[in-house]
Amino acid sequence: MxxxxxxxxxxxxxxxxxxxxxxxxxxxxxxxxxxxxxxxxxxxxxxxxxxxxxxxxxxxxxxxxxxxxWKERNAPLNTPVTEDRFMFLTEGASVRLPTPPSMHNEGNYIVSLGxxxxxxxxxxxxxxxxxxxxxxxxxxxxxxxxxxxxxxxxxxxxxxxxxxxxxxxxxxxxxxxxxxxxxxxxxxxxxxxxxxxxxxxxxxxPTYGLGIKELWQVEPGKHKPGLTMHTVGWPLPTDTYGGSFVYHLDDNLVSVGFVVGLDYPNPFLSPFEEFQRFKHHPAIKPTLEGGRRIAYGARVLSEGGxxxxxxxxxxxxxxxxxxxxxxxxxxxxxxxxxxxxxxxxxxxxxxxxxxxxxxxxxxxxxxxxxxxxxxxxxxxxRNIRPSFRWGLLGGIAYSALDTYLFRGKAPWTLHHHADHLQTKKAADCKPIAYPKPDGVISFDRLSSVFLSSTNHEENQPCHLKLKDASVPISLNLALYDAPEQRYCPAGVYEIVLDADGSNPRMQINAQNCVHCKTCDIKDPTQNIEWTVPEGGGGPAYPNM
Amino acid sequence: MKILVPVKRVIDYNVRPRVKADGSAVDLANVKMAMNPFDEIAVEEAMRLKEAGIATEVVVVSCGLPACQETLRTALALGADRAILVETDVELQPLAVAKLLKALAVQEAPQLVILGKQAIDDDSSQTGQMLAALMGWPQAVFASKVTVVDGKAKVAREVDGGTETLEVSLPAVVTTDLRLNEPRYATLPNIMKAKKKPLVTVKPADLGVDVAPRLATLKVAEPAKRKAGAMVADVAALVDKLKNEAKVI
The missing domain is CATH 3.50.50.60 (FAD/NAD(P)-binding domain)
Structure with a gap:
């Protein structure tokens, strides 16, 4: 037919x-x-x-x-940016940095892009x-x-x-x-x-970042419509590119999110858990306390320029x-x-x-x-992102030079590397012990995915295709301690064991997939292929 | 035989509903909406009766905001022949909807009205029954099987411990239960064709119906959060907790 x-x-x-x-x-x-x-x-x-x-x-x-x-056409651009803050975080403290010129947002609007x-x-x-x-x-x-x-x-x-x-x-x-x-x-x-x-x-x-975002309804007294705040530093190690954003929209809504460059080297790193513990920082937590989280989601973004x-x-x-x-x-x-x-x-x-x-x-x-x-x-x-190969401080130093001295016109162009090739072997890296979520400020993956209203018709072929079904165990688990368990912000990939702890198998909970596409990028041997599931499946983000 | 299928636009069953901060209603701003799943089953049943040569025309109707047109287009894509939108921005309650449907039933003179047994947003389960009463027609609600022969409908209903089969003479009102059928997909070619099917819009006043709400919503609240469970050391500790803490034995 x-x-x-x-x-x-x-x-x-x-x-x-x-x-x-x-x-x-x-x-x-x-x-x-x-x-x-x-x-x-x-x-x-x-x-x-x-x-x-x-x-x-x-x-x-x-x-x-x-x-x-667009104003007369009622475009939903309701919150002009009124203040930009750029901060460097250490565990427990924060220092306000001068806001780089490219991050001045006068004339811009905080919106729900959806x-x-x-x-x-x-x-x-x-x-x-x-x-x-x-x-x-x-x-x-x-x-x-x-x-x-x-x-x-x-x-x-x-x-x-x-x-x-x-x-x-x-x-x-x-x-x-x-x-x-x-x-x-x-x-x-x-x-x-x-x-x-x-x-x-x-x-x-191409090189990418994974952005994870939550929408919070905060106590009215803590809401400053138009305020934007970006942070770098803690909790990410200096060899990992990334940072956070906190945007105050209208209606007591605050959008808080975290972006991690997918060229991070440590396979034990979990972008999701970095984000969760970030929210406990004294510069962030007071804003969220007393509020409630109303939406969650994740998506990769292109950083290659x-x-x-x-x-x-x-x-x-x-x-x-x-x-x-x-x-x-x-x-x-x-x-x-x-x-x-x-x-x-x-x-x-x-x-x-x-x-x-x-x-x-x-x-x-x-x-x-x-x-x-x-x-x-x-x-x-063009030269800013690749300069972070020299670590956070090297990147910031180079960026300052490139921005203020060369004004983007340096006579050279720095190049990118493929994200999946930057992952180091588990044996060469230190496991990271993440704190348990408290269920108030920080949460686990499953309760988060629940808030994304993600749904897929259950009876359909798995849309996350493995080129070789043995690789997740024989290679990813053996050499990288199965990083897909940690980089996936939706708990799609799970290593399951027999009752006695033997016989590890990769279980793919494809119905949880929020279509962020991290797995397609970060899998060390590019063994995972993200394909479209049955139409209509995936998250149903409101106001994201 | 003509079948009238009322369909309601509700919050999508995949979406987690959230109560507005002021507790006045469920927040529907920019939330994905869809056809009430029980009504989708009603459209499917009407289509099967048409495909079996029993029905000749399937008319769908929805009452509410202009956005209900999308719901009607979905029903048209599933195969309905034409659509009627009763447009109003007034909050519609079951009695008002039943009165609007009565006016349309008088106009359209269908032999059968099939609709969902309830809408998944307010769970009222009243509209079908009220419509039958207003029309003086027989009703067979919560149908899990429908057969139409010689001007009569045989309707099986799932009841505690078995199935009850009713026979009603037509015209009648039937409301659908979950296991009546599995609705088909609206295919892309059919969605394209549905754009060209007739859809007329009327106002409640055109039908001579007063839709003002009769009930006032006092408060909407989310269910209390389930408290975390606790492990007990032994049976004695469990009995003690049940007796002194939960006070259930």
Whole structure:
């Protein structure tokens, strides 16, 4: 039986800020030119915003360009930043540091990026974009010449054993003249495109951070809307890149989160537990005391910047947003660059659609990017993240030099290394004893995942694929003490033992997966492949 | 035969509900909403009756905010023929919904109204019963099997220790229990087609119904947190705790 198919001018994969901006811009251009351009957008989350997780401070630069009248359109940017604090933590004490220029947030807003996306989706639909949440693009389609022809959604109703159930429904083919991949950081289809078109040939390896976030409702007296605070230092060891953020939104909500660079060397490190113990620091705990945690989630982010950008276009499609890797590490922001990349992609694609050539490559997109402020920003920021290979103090010292003396224009470019290769052997590292969660300020993984409202249809094949099923025990457990037990912020990977402590096996609780994609990145031999589960599965983040 | 299927937009069953800080209601701001799962079963049952050649038309109806359109589109994607939205931003209680449905039942003259036995948000389990009473129709609630033959519906209901089978003459109201069927997926092609199916919007006033709430919500509270358990050393300690601490024996 052949799958049903539908033909569009443009198909967008992913309903985040970049994908939605691309779709909106296309429709705006079509409207201005009096042309018809059909745009379809797929989102794997059960609704737009369900899988969006970010701090977030939004720099409205791209939004100003997309909708100069966003205020009148009731965009949910309600909390302007009023104060920036940058702190260095030691165990028990904190020192206020001068806020680096890139982390000054005047003119920026503290938002729920999920809610911004919900709003963008309304605007997109009003312009005629067809949005289909709950359907994951599971497969890239190619034409006879090898150009991207579109994507296919996954089948629904496939049992654990891979056999169709009584409710089986075939996926659908969405064909397009141009397919815009906006999957977000570490997109599963983007990874296939990397190898298919050799997109990473001239790029540094990608490097990532894992962000874990909680939303707290705090006591009214402790809430200072517009206050942002970033910390570095404790509890992370100096060989590990990372830090925290605390943002005071409206309605007594405080967003608190922790980011750990995934090139951390010690396999005993647990980003989740670092975050939990961080909240007990005297600079943080008083804010949270008496409040309640109302949401939890995690997501990786791209930290590679300019050096790690792959080739962005290929016949029939292109990459936008964080799946390409436009995050600006020095600002710890990527929504504005992601949105702008989507808009520029839309402009290049729109021009291309005017010509009746079949599946072409929108090369003008890269040129437009290079001429834009996105490129400028990333160029100035390019040496900061890689300088942290010299440890926290070396990184800070170099960054100060690069920022204040060279102003981002140093005549050299530092390079990145692949995260999974930085993990040291367990035998060469010291185990870390994490304190037990107190259930008030700090929590365990399971009660946290519960707050992410994560759900997957239980009877479906495991979406976390092992290339070699023996590796988790024979290699990961033997050499690295099974780091997946610790780096996964959702308790998906578990080593289970017989009653007498023998016969270790890897148990994958795939239904807990919050789609952060850390395992796909950090597994020491890249043995884990993250693929999309049945559409609609995953977290259902409100206000994240 | 025409079937009318009322569907309610509720908080998604996967979402953990959270009470607003002021204790006035469950916080629904930016929370994922979906069709009440029991109503999804009702739509599925109506579709199966249509596919079996017993029903000729399936009309879905929802009452509430404009966003209920999404719920109706889902029902249309599952196969319903057309949809009616009774749009209002007033908080709707079961009696008001039953009165709105009565007005529509008079207009549409269905032979069967199938709806969920309860909505998973307020758990009232009243709308179907009230509608039957207002219409003077027979009702067969908590159905786990429905067969329609010769103007009569045979409805099996799960009761304590077995199954009870009722026969009602049509027109009638049937409410669905969990095990009646397993609803199908709304496929992408069907969702696309559903966008083009007819959906009309009416107001309660058009139907001559006063929907003002009759009940006032005093307070909404989350269940008390379960206290951590404790291990006891022996039976004597357990008996002592049960007697003196829990005071249950």
């Amino acid at each position: 052949s799958r049903e198919s539908m033909e569009y001018d443009v198909v967008v994969v992913g309903g985040g800020p970049s994908g939605l901006s691309a779709a909106i811009r296309l429709k705006q251009l079509a409207l201005d030119a009096g042309r018809e351009v059909s745009v379809c957008l797929l989102e794997k989350g059960a609704e737009i915003g369900a899988h969006i997780l970010s701090g977030a401070i939004l720099e409205p630069r791209a939004l100003n360009e997309l909708f100069p009248d 809610n911004v996306c919900r709003w963008l989706a309304q605007e997109a639909e009003a312009l005629g974009v067809e949005i289909y949440p709950g359907f994951a693009a599971a497969e890239v389609l190619y034409d006879e010449q090898g150009a991207v022809r579109g994507v296919a959604t996954g089948d629904m109703g496939v049992g654990k054993d891979g056999q169709p159930t009584a409710n089986h429904q075939e996926g659908m083919e969405l064909l397009a003249r141009q397919t815009i991949f906006a999957e977000g950081c570490r997109g599963s289809l983007t990874k296939q495109l990397w190898s298919r078109f050799d997109l990473r040939r001239d790029a540094d390896p 300019l050096q790690s950008l792959p080739r962005l276009t290929f016949p029939g499609g292109l990459l936008v947003g964080d799946t390409a890797g436009f995050l600006n590490v020095t600002k710890i922001k990527g929504s504005h660059t992601g949105m702008k990349s989507g808009m520029l992609a839309a402009e290049a694609v729109f021009e291309l659609l005017a010509f009746e050539t079949p599946a072409n490559e929108a090369v003008a997109y890269t040129d437009r990017l290079k001429a834009s402020w996105v490129w400028q920003e990333l160029e100035l920021a």
